[in-house]
Amino acid sequence: MSAPTGITRVTLLKDLRLEWRSKDAINSMLFFSLLVVVVFSFSFDPSAEESRQIAGGLVWVAFLFAAVVALNQTWAREIRNQVLDAYRVSPAPANSLFIAKTLGNFIFVSVLEALMTPLFIMFYRLRALGPAWPLLLVAALGTWALVVNGTFFAAMSLRTRSREIMLPLLLFPISIPALLAMVQATTSILNGEGARFWIVLLATYDLVFTTVCLLLFETVLNAE
Amino acid sequence: MTETAPVITVTNLIKQFGRFAALRGVTAEFAGGRLYAILGDNGAGKTTLLRTLAGLNQPSSGEVTILGAKKFHDICQQVGYMAHPSLLYDEMSGMENLEYFAHLYGITSRTRCAEAIRAVGLDPELIRPVGQYSQGMRQRVSLARALLNDPKILLLDEPFSNVDLHSATGMVRLLAGLRDQGKTIFIVTHQAALLEAATDEFVWMEFGKIVERTRDLRRLEASR
Amino acid sequence: MKKLFPILGVLTAILLIYALYQALVVAPTERTMGDVQRIFYYHVPSAWTAFILFFINFGASVFYLIKRNPAADIVALVTAEVGVVFCTVVLITGPIWARPVWGIWWTWDMRLTSTLVLWLIYVSYLFLRRFSSSGETPLLAAALAVLGALCVPFVYFSIWFFRTQHPQPVMGGGGSIDPRMLHVLLINWLAFSCFAFLVCWSRYRLEKLQREVDHAHALESLMDPRGSAR
Numbered sequence: 133m134s135a136p137t138g139i140t141r142v143t144l145l146k147d148l149r150l151e152w153r154s155k156d157a158i159n160s161m162l163f164f165s166l167l168v169v170v171v172f173s174f175s176f177d178p179s180a181e182e183s184r185q186i187a188g189g190l191v192w193v194a195f196l197f198a199a200v201v202a203l204n205q206t207w208a209r210e211i212r213n214q215v216l217d218a219y220r221v222s223p224a225p226a227n228s229l230f231i232a233k234t235l236g237n238f239i240f241v242s243v244l245e246a247l248m249t250p251l252f253i254m255f256y257r258l259r260a261l262g263p264a265w266p267l268l269l270v271a272a273l274g275t276w277a278l279v280v281n282g283t284f285f286a287a288m289s290l291r292t293r294s295r296e297i298m299l300p301l302l303l304f305p306i307s308i309p310a311l312l313a314m315v316q317a318t319t320s321i322l323n324g325e326g327a328r329f330w331i332v333l334l335a336t337y338d339l340v341f342t343t344v345c346l347l348l349f350e351t352v353l354n355a356e
Numbered sequence: 357m358t359e360t361a362p363v364i365t366v367t368n369l370i371k372q373f374g375r376f377a378a379l380r381g382v383t384a385e386f387a388g389g390r391l392y393a394i395l396g397d398n399g400a401g402k403t404t405l406l407r408t409l410a411g412l413n414q415p416s417s418g419e420v421t422i423l424g425a426k427k428f429h430d431i432c433q434q435v436g437y438m439a440h441p442s443l444l445y446d447e448m449s450g451m452e453n454l455e456y457f458a459h460l461y462g463i464t465s466r467t468r469c470a471e472a473i474r475a476v477g478l479d480p481e482l483i484r485p486v487g488q489y490s491q492g493m494r495q496r497v498s499l500a501r502a503l504l505n506d507p508k509i510l511l512l513d514e515p516f517s518n519v520d521l522h523s524a525t526g527m528v529r530l531l532a533g534l535r536d537q538g539k540t541i542f543i544v545t546h547q548a549a550l551l552e553a554a555t556d557e558f559v560w561m562e563f564g565k566i567v568e569r570t571r572d573l574r575r576l577e578a579s580r
Numbered sequence: 581m582k583k584l585f586p587i588l589g590v591l592t593a594i595l596l597i598y599a600l601y602q603a604l605v606v607a608p609t610e611r612t613m614g615d616v617q618r619i620f621y622y623h624v625p626s627a628w629t630a631f632i633l634f635f636i637n638f639g640a641s642v643f644y645l646i647k648r649n650p651a652a653d654i655v656a657l658v659t660a661e662v663g664v665v666f667c668t669v670v671l672i673t674g675p676i677w678a679r680p681v682w683g684i685w686w687t688w689d690m691r692l693t694s695t696l697v698l699w700l701i702y703v704s705y706l707f708l709r710r711f712s713s714s715g716e717t718p719l720l721a722a723a724l725a726v727l728g729a730l731c732v733p734f735v736y737f738s739i740w741f742f743r744t745q746h747p748q749p750v751m752g753g754g755g756s757i758d759p760r761m762l763h764v765l766l767i768n769w770l771a772f773s774c775f776a777f778l779v780c781w782s783r784y785r786l787e788k789l790q791r792e793v794d795h796a797h798a799l800e801s802l803m804d805p806r807g808s809a810r
Binding site: 214 | 442
Binding site: 376377414 | 715716794795797798
């Protein structure tokens with residue numbers, strides 16, 4: 133039997149290949165992300181000084197919306213043609229599926245963020261007052277927080293009516309501490325201040341929730 | 357394996373959804389090396405029974421023993437499952453689909469996948485995505501997927517719906533051949549006539565119970 | 581059991597009236613805020629009661645995940661519902677208090693903010709229960725409850741740190757509290773806890789009955805499928 137890591141790798145590659153082939157879906161996601169940035173820019177037109185104060189919030193809310201759309205879509209593929217049944221019937225462990233999906237979502241959402249960020253910098257004339265590299269760490273930890281819970285709740289909402297609205301409905305409340313941390317960390321770093329507390333909080337949040345999601349995923353996947 | 361040893365035993369199986377009971381106490385024994393056709397009106401509980409056997413559904417009460425195991429996961433390597441939806445990814449070709457699902461069973465041999473596709477009468481070299489196949493071709497690939505792990509038991513839920521006659525009769529012939537090799541096959545279907553020659557026993561379900569089991573299709577049709 | 585309920589009901593009613601009297605008449609008037617501050621005796625005990633109920637929900641959910649005990653599932657459902665009601669009380673009394681005292685409708689005060697987040701989490705829990713089309717709704721709900729409960733420490737820490745960086749008006753007194761006020765606070769908390777217990781108990785009985793009816797219904801259709809409603 134393939135080692136679980138082998139199955140994770142194969143599932144991740146399969147997902148990436150499918151994402152690449154359904155270019156319509158990627159293109160519409162990219163365009164949606166662009167639209168979100170532009171709409172925000174029209175709604176808020178701050179000076180360069182003000183923008184450093186609010187950019188953290190704006191950017192992460194935009195990322196959150198993009199993540200929700202992406203998350204809904206990556207599971208949609210598994211329920212079309214009931215492919216998930218084929219996975220559940222096989223000996224493959226549920227957690228391999230979870231990790232593969234989470235990693236795939238992480239990559240996908242990171243690509244969207246990488247696209248949206250230069251636009252934000254441009255529209256808001258953003259400039260960090262201190263070193264900017266910690267922002268990458270915040271982005272990674274924050275995206276993981278959204279994606280690990282998002283993947284879990286997306287699987288949970290497969291078992292509900294109004295699947296697409298249930299995902300954000302379940303995800304947003306639990307993500308609030310992480311969102312606060314992401315936004316505050318980003319704002320602090322942009323203003324040249326330290327963000328150690330928020331980064332540690334985010335890392336702890338990621339650790340705790342990844343562990344619990346791994347423990348509970350099999351139960352949720354098979355709760356028909 | 358003696359022909360008389362039961363391969364699947366079901367004891368007082370009850371599956372309840374709120375106020376509705378889809379299975380109302382199914383008790384039966386099924387011997388190995390036979391092809392069973394499960395018939396009945398819509399809502400009789402055929403699909404629920406098959407999904408419970410496939411471990412996709414937890415019964416509300418009662419017991420299922422397959423190949424001596426009480427938990428499906430212990431013997432999942434030896435069971436193949438197929439349903440009316442194709443359980444395949446539309447954007448990948450037949451071979452790509454099979455290679456992925458083979459990995460879930462710990463099979464990494466491309467030859468094995470190619471053989472499975474040839475066994476159902478299709479060309480392994482076909483690179484067209486499965487979504488562009490006819491229903492008959494899709495179901496044949498789905499059957500190939502169910503046969504990848506050379507299962508002892510096959511569970512098929514309406515595999516011939518909307519399938520062209522040529523593909524359907526080809527599949528029936530293949531299934532009869534597999535039965536002759538000693539596999540046990542359960543087929544839920546509305547097209548009893550298609551299976552008449554190949555079937556060892558017809559199982560008629562009504563309102564969540566098995567009410568009749570017979571080899572004589574004519575008599576069954578006359579009385580129902 | 582059945583006789584106990586009315587007796588406890590009457591006792592709780594008396595306790596609630598006594599607590600109200602204590603809060604409105606006996607408790608000393610607060611120096612800076614005046615009589616408006618008396619809403620404190622509703623605001624704070626509601627928050628504590630909600631918190632206890634959600635803690636019980638967490639325990640019941642974990643128990644259900646391990647043992648699949650149906651009674652545990654009902655306890656989880658009931659405590660979530662009643663907990664949300666008490667949270668709502670906190671969220672309503674908060675602005676009522678804040679407006680006359682500070683001139684603002686809302687403040688990102690520690691208690692108010694964390695109650696809001698808890699309210700959101702458990703309302704989403706109730707939505708999941710309502711919208712689930714699975715046969716294993718209790719399992720899904722229990723999983724969500726565990727995640728929600730684990731979120732609570734993070735909620736407190738993040739808001740606490742946020743407030744140290746962005747100070748906000750504090751409701752309910754930051755420092756020590758007058759012992760007479762503490763006394764009234766505790767009486768009110770006791771009254772609220774008894775009330776919560778009674779409501780939970782009665783809701784538990786209702787839910788249990790409902791499930792027994794459903795089961796009997798399905799069982800009846802086991803005997804005579806053609807007669808039952810589908």
